[in-house]
Amino acid sequence: MTPAAIEVKGLVKRYGERTILDGIDLSVQPGEIVALLGPNGAGKTTTVEIVEGYRAGDAGTVRVLGVDPVRGGRPLRARVGLMLQDGGFDIRARPLESLRQYAAFHADPRDPEALLDLVGLRPVAATPYRRLSGGERQRLALAVALVGRPEVAILDEPTAGMDPEARAATRDIVHGLRADGVAVLLTSHDLVDVERLADRIAILA
Numbered sequence: 001m002t003p004a005a006i007e008v009k010g011l012v013k014r015y016g017e018r019t020i021l022d023g024i025d026l027s028v029q030p031g032e033i034v035a036l037l038g039p040n041g042a043g044k045t046t047t048v049e050i051v052e053g054y055r056a057g058d059a060g061t062v063r064v065l066g067v068d069p070v071r072g073g074r075p076l077r078a079r080v081g082l083m084l085q086d087g088g089f090d091i092r093a094r095p096l097e098s099l100r101q102y103a104a105f106h107a108d109p110r111d112p113e114a115l116l117d118l119v120g121l122r123p124v125a126a127t128p129y130r131r132l133s134g135g136e137r138q139r140l141a142l143a144v145a146l147v148g149r150p151e152v153a154i155l156d157e158p159t160a161g162m163d164p165e166a167r168a169a170t171r172d173i174v175h176g177l178r179a180d181g182v183a184v185l186l187t188s189h190d191l192v193d194v195e196r197l198a199d200r201i202a203i204l205a
């Protein structure tokens with residue numbers, strides 16, 4: 001079998017005396033979309049942050065492309081695309097400027113102009129981030145996640161705040177990632193997204 005792109009085994013995370021994750025197992029294969037579901041407080045964000053390498057678990061193992069994400073450093077980050085709820089963009093920067101900036105961090109980036117068209121941001125290419133709608137900010141975050149041609153994509157609520165047309169276009173983009181062999185881990189509260197996108201569902205209770 002092809003090794004999993006994301007492999008989580010027996011993951012435990014505690015904050016003080018409170019156990020947030022109690023021995024969870026999760027895997028995502030190349031070319032597979034897995035949706036991580038659960039009520040607020042179930043540990044979805046914590047799980048995603050550990051897979052991203054922003055937090056360390058207290059027990060268990062996590063491997064992304066065969067590497068511990070906490071220790072993977074720049075070589076691993078270059079192979080993983082992250083779409084976060086808070087993109088951390090300069091509020092003065094414009095979408096095309098931001099894409100060009102992130103593209104410069106990669107050896108073989110996708111064309112920022114083409115990405116702008118792919119996510120439907122051409123009409124606001126020169127609009128400062130602070131004036132973008134919530135859905136437009138989400139589309140920019142998606143474009144940034146894709147700019148480095150990732151092998152793994154972690155998408156946090158990828159269609160949140162989008163209108164129906166943008167939501168459908170985003171689903172098409174995510175399907176395209178699967179076709180390209182990218183392993184996709186996504187979180188969503190939209191069950192329509194989950195039904196139309198996910199190959200498998202992991203539920204945190």
